[in-house]
Amino acid sequence: xxxxxxxxxxxxxxxxxxxxxxxxxxxxxxxxxxxxxxxxxxxxxxxxxxxxxxxxxxxxxxxxxxxxxxxxxxxxxxxxxxxxxxxxxxxxxxxxx
Numbered sequence: 001x002x003x004x005x006x007x008x009x010x011x012x013x014x015x016x017x018x019x020x021x022x023x024x025x026x027x028x029x030x031x032x033x034x035x036x037x038x039x040x041x042x043x044x045x046x047x048x049x050x051x052x053x054x055x056x057x058x059x060x061x062x063x064x065x066x067x068x069x070x071x072x073x074x075x076x077x078x079x080x081x082x083x084x085x086x087x088x089x090x091x092x093x094x095x096x097x
Contacts, residue, residue, distance in 0.1 A: 002026045017043070 006013075006022055013021040016039045018032050056063035066073045 002029065016040070 002025075006024070010021050013032065013036060016036045018024075018035050021032060024032055053063045056066065066077075
C-alpha cells in the first residue's frame with residue numbers, strides 16, 4: 001500500500017516539501033503526513049497573509065488597529081450569521097469609546 005502511494009502521489013508529496021518521499025519507509029508516514037499538513041496549513045499561505053497585513057498597515061496602520069481592537073473586528077474576520085453592517089458599526093463604536 002505504501003509503495004502504491006509513493007508511486008501515485010510521490011511527486012506531489014515531494015512538491016509539498018518532502019523530497020525524500022521515495023526513500024521513506026512505512027514508519028516514516030506519520031512524519032511525512034505532518035510535513036504535508038504543515039505545508040498546506042501554514043507555509044502555503046504565510047506569504048499571502050503577511051502581504052495582506054502589510055497592505056492593511058499601509059492604510060493608516062489598519063492591521064495594528066485590528067490587532068489592538070480585535071473584538072471590534074471579530075465579526076468582520078470571522079464567519080457569523082449576522083450581517084456585517086450592523087455588527088461592525090455597532091461593535092466598533094462601542095468598543096473604541
